[in-house]
Amino acid sequence: MIAYLSTLVVLVSIGVLVGLALNFQWGVAGLVNFGVVGFVALGAYAVALLGPHVGWFAAMLCAAVISAAVSTILAFLSIRLADDYLAIVTIGFGEVVGILLLNEDWLTGGALGIANIPRPFVSLVSAAHYDAVLLGFALALVALTFVTLEILVRSPFGRALRAVREDPIVAGALGKPVLRLRIGAFAVGGAVMGLAGALHAFYLTYIDPGQFTSITTAYAFMAVILGGRGSNTGLLIGAGSIMTLLEATRFLKDALGVVDGAQLAALRLGLVGIGIILLLILRPQGLFAEPRKRVRDFFPDDDVAADRPAAAALSARAWDADSPVPSFQHRESEVSSRESQV
Amino acid sequence: MNVAVPIPALSVRALRAGYPGGGDIVRGISVDLAPETILAVIGPNGSGKSSFVKTLAGLLRSREGSIEVTGKEVTNLSPARRVRAGLAYVPQEANVFRNLTIAENLKLAVEFLRGRSGVGPAQEAEVLAMFPEIARQPKVLAGNLSGGQRQMLAFACALVSNPEVLLLDEPTAGLSPKFVEETMQAVLRVRDAGVTVLLVEQNVAAALRFADEVMVLVAGRKSCHVAPSVLSGADLTDLFFGGASA
Amino acid sequence: MVGQLIVDGLATGLLLALPSLALTVVFGILKFPNFAIGATLTLGAYAAWVANTFLQLPLFAAGAVAALVVAAVCVLSDMLVFARLRDAGSIVLLVASMGLSLVLENICRFSFGNATRNFDVAIERPIRWHGLRISHEQLTSAVTVVVCVVLVQLVIYGSPLGRAMRATADNPTLAAVRGVERETIVRITWVLAGALLAIAGVLAGLDRAVDPLLGWSYQIPAFAAAILGGLGSPFGAVVGALVIGLAEELSVLVLPTNYRQAVSFAIILVLLLMRTQGLLGAKAVRR
Numbered sequence: 001m002i003a004y005l006s007t008l009v010v011l012v013s014i015g016v017l018v019g020l021a022l023n024f025q026w027g028v029a030g031l032v033n034f035g036v037v038g039f040v041a042l043g044a045y046a047v048a049l050l051g052p053h054v055g056w057f058a059a060m061l062c063a064a065v066i067s068a069a070v071s072t073i074l075a076f077l078s079i080r081l082a083d084d085y086l087a088i089v090t091i092g093f094g095e096v097v098g099i100l101l102l103n104e105d106w107l108t109g110g111a112l113g114i115a116n117i118p119r120p121f122v123s124l125v126s127a128a129h130y131d132a133v134l135l136g137f138a139l140a141l142v143a144l145t146f147v148t149l150e151i152l153v154r155s156p157f158g159r160a161l162r163a164v165r166e167d168p169i170v171a172g173a174l175g176k177p178v179l180r181l182r183i184g185a186f187a188v189g190g191a192v193m194g195l196a197g198a199l200h201a202f203y204l205t206y207i208d209p210g211q212f213t214s215i216t217t218a219y220a221f222m223a224v225i226l227g228g229r230g231s232n233t234g235l236l237i238g239a240g241s242i243m244t245l246l247e248a249t250r251f252l253k254d255a256l257g258v259v260d261g262a263q264l265a266a267l268r269l270g271l272v273g274i275g276i277i278l279l280l281i282l283r284p285q286g287l288f289a290e291p292r293k294r295v296r297d298f299f300p301d302d303d304v305a306a307d308r309p310a311a312a313a314l315s316a317r318a319w320d321a322d323s324p325v326p327s328f329q330h331r332e333s334e335v336s337s338r339e340s341q342v
Numbered sequence: 343m344n345v346a347v348p349i350p351a352l353s354v355r356a357l358r359a360g361y362p363g364g365g366d367i368v369r370g371i372s373v374d375l376a377p378e379t380i381l382a383v384i385g386p387n388g389s390g391k392s393s394f395v396k397t398l399a400g401l402l403r404s405r406e407g408s409i410e411v412t413g414k415e416v417t418n419l420s421p422a423r424r425v426r427a428g429l430a431y432v433p434q435e436a437n438v439f440r441n442l443t444i445a446e447n448l449k450l451a452v453e454f455l456r457g458r459s460g461v462g463p464a465q466e467a468e469v470l471a472m473f474p475e476i477a478r479q480p481k482v483l484a485g486n487l488s489g490g491q492r493q494m495l496a497f498a499c500a501l502v503s504n505p506e507v508l509l510l511d512e513p514t515a516g517l518s519p520k521f522v523e524e525t526m527q528a529v530l531r532v533r534d535a536g537v538t539v540l541l542v543e544q545n546v547a548a549a550l551r552f553a554d555e556v557m558v559l560v561a562g563r564k565s566c567h568v569a570p571s572v573l574s575g576a577d578l579t580d581l582f583f584g585g586a587s588a
Numbered sequence: 589m590v591g592q593l594i595v596d597g598l599a600t601g602l603l604l605a606l607p608s609l610a611l612t613v614v615f616g617i618l619k620f621p622n623f624a625i626g627a628t629l630t631l632g633a634y635a636a637w638v639a640n641t642f643l644q645l646p647l648f649a650a651g652a653v654a655a656l657v658v659a660a661v662c663v664l665s666d667m668l669v670f671a672r673l674r675d676a677g678s679i680v681l682l683v684a685s686m687g688l689s690l691v692l693e694n695i696c697r698f699s700f701g702n703a704t705r706n707f708d709v710a711i712e713r714p715i716r717w718h719g720l721r722i723s724h725e726q727l728t729s730a731v732t733v734v735v736c737v738v739l740v741q742l743v744i745y746g747s748p749l750g751r752a753m754r755a756t757a758d759n760p761t762l763a764a765v766r767g768v769e770r771e772t773i774v775r776i777t778w779v780l781a782g783a784l785l786a787i788a789g790v791l792a793g794l795d796r797a798v799d800p801l802l803g804w805s806y807q808i809p810a811f812a813a814a815i816l817g818g819l820g821s822p823f824g825a826v827v828g829a830l831v832i833g834l835a836e837e838l839s840v841l842v843l844p845t846n847y848r849q850a851v852s853f854a855i856i857l858v859l860l861l862m863r864t865q866g867l868l869g870a871k872a873v874r875r
Contacts, residue, residue: 032679034623034686077861085860087682088621088811092853095808103846218690221683266697273690280684281672399765421764431765439758442751450755453748454767499766 006131008247010203013138014196015243018216019223019235020142020149021192026221027229028153029185030165031075032087035094037216039190041101042067043197044207048114049107056118056202063194071190075183094217101209113208117201138199145192150232152188161185162230218272219243225279246272349413350374351538352398352429352507357407359397366405367393369562375507375555377412380529380539382553382570384546386582390562391542392434395511398540399431400424412506426458430505434512434542437496440485444476444495447484451499460504469501472531490521497528501537508532510541514548526552546578558582591720593837599726601813601833602733603795606788607806608813608825609740610781616757616820617777618670620681625785625810626803627692632658632782632789633798634696637705647709647790654786661692662782663775671771697800704797707790729791736787737826740780744822753777757820805849809836812852816859 018036025031043063051059078089101108108114120137122130152158163171164178172178201207226242227235246268352375359368367390375381383391396402398409400421408417411429419427439447448466455461470477473494484495493513500508513529514522526548533539533554543549549556550570558565558573558581565581607625614622635657639650665688673680714723744750755763756773764770785803792802813832817824832852839851 032682077857085815087623087679088815089853089857089860091623092808092811092856096850096853099847099850103844215690218686221686225683260701262701263698266694270691270694270698273687273694276687276690277669277684280676280680280687281669284676284680401761401765420769421761422767422769425765425767433762433765436759436762439755439762441758442754446751446754449748450751450763450768451766454752454769503767 002135003131006135007203008244009135010138010199011247012240012243013142014199014203015219015223015247016142016236016239017145017192017196017199018220019227019239019243020145020232021189021196022220023224023227023230023232023235024149024152024192025186025189027224027227027231027235028158028165029161029182029189031182031186031189033090033186033189034087034217035074035090035092035097036193036220037212037214038090038094038097039067039071039193040197040200040216041097041209041212042070043194044201044212045101045108045114045197046194047198047201048117048207051118051201052116056120059118060120060195060198060202063198064191065194067194067197068187068191071193072183072187075186094214098209098212101212109208111208111210113206115206117205117207119202119205134203137202141195141199145195146232146236149188149192153230153232157181157184215269215272218269218276219246222272222276222279225276225284242275348377350410351377351379351412352540353408353410353413354398355408357394357397357409358405359393359402360405361393361402367562368397368402368404370407371559371562371564372407373557373564373567375538375540377506377538378533378536379555380533380541380553381555381557382549383540383542383557383559384544384549385559385565388561389559391559392511393562394559395431395509395540395542398509399429401431422454425503425505426455428458428504428506429509430500430503430507431509432496432500432511432513434515438484438487438492438499440483443481443483444487445480447495447499448480448502451502455503458503461502465504466502468535469498472501472528473498490517490524493517493521493525494528497532501532505537507538507540510539512542512544514543514545522548589719590838590841591718593840594834595720595722595726597834597837598830599722599729599833600837601830602730603788603791604806604809604813604833605733605737605826605829606784606791607803607810608817608829609737609822610784610788611810612814612817612820612822612825613753613777614781615814616822617753617773618681620678620685621811621819622781623682623685623807624665624689624692626805626807627689627696628658628662628782628785629789629792629803629806630696630798630800631661631692631803632786633793633802634700634705634789635786636790637707637793637798640707641705647707647794650707651787651790654790655783658786658789659779659782662778662785666774666778671774693800693804700800702800704799705793706797707793709794725791725794729795732787732791736784740784740822741826749776808849808856809833809852812856812859815856 018040021039022033022036025033043066046063046066047056047059050062053059054062074090074093078086102110104110105112119130119134121133125133153162160171160176160181163174164176164181168178200211204211223235223239223242227233227238352373354371354373357368357371358366360366369390371394373381383394385391393402397404400416400419400423404417408415410416411424411427414427416424416427416429421431425431439450442450448470452461452466475491476495476498484492487495497513510529514525517525522545529539529541530552541549541553550573553570555567556570556573557567558578560581607629610628611622611625614620632654636647636650636654639645639653640647643650643653645653669684669688670681673684712724714721715727716722742750744753752763752768752773753776755766755768756770760770763773788806789803792806796802809832810829813828814825815828816831817826817828832855835855836848836851839848843851
């Protein structure tokens with residue numbers, strides 16, 4: 001029983017961590033990252049390669065740092081790009097990581113992967129009780145990450161990010177360093193993805209490239225959309241439930257003799273796809289949406305008086321009531337303003 | 343005295359409209375335009391002039407009220423259908439296809455007007471005669487034209503559909519005084535050719551000089567609808583800034 | 589042998605031109621990058637395979653059937669998904685297309701499993717020409733693609749429908765007030781994209797084999813090609829595809845063969861960093 005629960009909790013935790021990371025990058029900072037799985041893989045392989053040498057804890061930290069560093073580089077190269085293009089670049093990155101992992105077998109073991117990955121606290125308890133330890137570890141990691149991200153979101157950094165997401169032009173006019181903020185957000189998300197990869201490695205103790213597929217990215221997006229972009233609490237609840245549901249069905253294979261393994265996998269993936277579509281259509285704001293704010297609301301203390309004419313002029317341009325209809329950007333504001341009227 | 347009343351070219355009744363999720367910007371406007379008239383719609387910033395004309399064109403869905411073009415109800419028609427019903431629209435900005443040549447812009451303007459009478463080579467020739475500069479260089483990309491030339495092309499494209507009513511959104515915006523004069527002369531010629539024109543204008547002086555009738559909009563409502571000669575400078579100041587409504 | 593690489597590169601590039609065209613046309617008119625391109629191609633391959641294997645249709649007819657099926661699926665997807673998100677912004681549409689990609693790919697996987705399938709065609713010996721080896725598949729592919737591309741270019745640049753499509757891409761509201769019903773153009777665009785992807789699926793299935801991940805291997809190169817040519821430019825998409833095909837094949841001179849996909853990615857990255865308009869398209873940088 002404990003073994004089953006532990007597996008479930010660990011798998012859900014990994015998914016939640018990735019979701020929290022993407023929530024920070026996309027929900028809070030507005031950056032589309034389709035290469036999520038690449039960063040998770042980086043974290044897992046970092047732990048696998050360094051763990052035997054420096055111990056699990058240091059390896060886990062390295063995983064976060066390495067993933068954050070690579071995120072920074074990628075962001076630095078592409079953060080100026082419009083959202084569409086950033087999505088394309090990150091998906092390419094995910095693919096390239098996969099290719100590198102598969103082919104650079106002198107480092108990664110290629111398709112065979114790496115085994116014997118050290119686990120946290122494994123020497124402290126007997127093998128019989130380890131499942132409970134891992135369960136506790138996973139929960140602790142999630143809790144710590146959640147708290148840290150919540151603090152970040154509520155900090156000036158987080159407010160600045162949300163302002164940049166809402167209207168980069170006005171935020172820039174108010175003096176916020178738009179590019180640096182975005183790169184920072186990407187790096188933070190990357191670090192958490194690295195941690196998720198570490199947990200994955202700890203859980204399985206054996207990794208290979210085949211474990212890291214685009215379904216991870218899809219899960220993450222579904223989680224963020226379900227939870228309401230920007231809300232960590234929403235993500236926790238929403239993503240938690242969906243992950244639990246999906247992971248629990250993984251074990252149905254034995255119960256449902258009528259479909260085989262490949263078909264069950266296809267069913268699960270297909271349902272994730274349908275889930276994403278339905279969510280976007282029916283409840284784009286997720287379970288716990290952020291109420292719509294204006295850039296000024298994020299900075300009540302800033303002296304905007306001096307900047308007001310310029311900012312106001314820019315605001316007027318951005319929210320021009322006489323702009324042509326239908327406008328592609330209106331839908332989100334339509335939904336949000338209805339929200340704030342309720 | 344009994345006078346036979348001709349069907350108004352454009353008849354608007356109690357029109358209400360606004361952007362999705364927002365309140366009414368057009369707040370119950372009623373107006374009739376007699377055929378071959380130029381009506382200038384003026385008013386302070388934010389009075390809803392542009393939104394009014396967009397509602398007439400079908401780009402903004404009306405919430406209440408009706409719109410008729412020579413007696414035909416167009417209130418629930420898509421913009422494409424309204425063109426076929428005789429209602430042409432020239433937006434203020436982005437009023438030509440920059441990635442298409444002049445010839446392609448003009449061809450497009452007539453290709454999808456199934457059922458519209460009077461459309462054809464004869465009409466096109468007539469229109470191009472009004473805008474010789476455009477006729478001269480059919481292969482040039484519209485994006486490479488000057489602002490004034492794009493304006494003329496936009497006019498021409500609207501006119502080749504043989505409209506009954508032509509809606510113009512600030513046709514003289516951003517034009518030099520010489521072009522303002524030319525544009526307004528073109529509008530006069532268009533009216534003389536039998537088209538009814540409704541134009542939104544920021545340039546009140548030009549509006550008063552060339553229009554047959556003037557309608558003042560304040561805060562989404564019709565403040566008054568009179569001949570230009572009736573309005574004095576003081577009246578306008580009052581109407582624009584005094585918030586008075588008729 | 590560089591000559592052979594060039595032949596292979598052109599063949600690859602030509603095949604890539606179809607999904608690249610589909611992508612660019614959808615982007616131009618619907619204003620979002622369609623991440624379901626690969627999965628749609630896979631669907632086309634399977635549809636043709638079913639027609640070829642179970643209905644005993646020759647490949648040409650099977651391809652036609654596939655084109656009809658996929659066109660219908662694309663229109664249906666538009667009605668059910670994209671139409672409801674029409675003005676929701678390109679990111680929402682992009683994520684929705686990713687969801688659709690999952691659905692389409694896994695319908696194929698559920699129905700046919702992961703095993704590779706092959707078309708029922710006679711095996712023929714390659715043609716030898718001046719020391720170069722050209723397979724019959726490559727030739728069929730090339731001819732089919734050239735015919736498709738020429739037809740599409742003629743339609744887009746020389747017909748009223750093409751003008752209407754370009755106008756809608758340029759300015760949909762203006763197109764509306766000039767008599768062009770946007771929704772009609774949108775549906776036609778999906779039919780075109782679906783047909784192109786189905787044909788590409790058949791050709792890809794000929795070239796490799798049919799399995800659920802067939803289309804995915806074309807997704808990134810197709811994006812690279814479309815971006816290279818400028819997203820939204822049909823002519824550019826074809827040119828971009830040829831360049832990417834050649835680059836991928838020629839890259840084996842300097843890189844291990846497994847890194848071909850990385851070539852496309854590297855090209856995308858370099859392009860977007862340096863010359864954000866591609867060859868003939870709109871700017872990609874946000875302010």
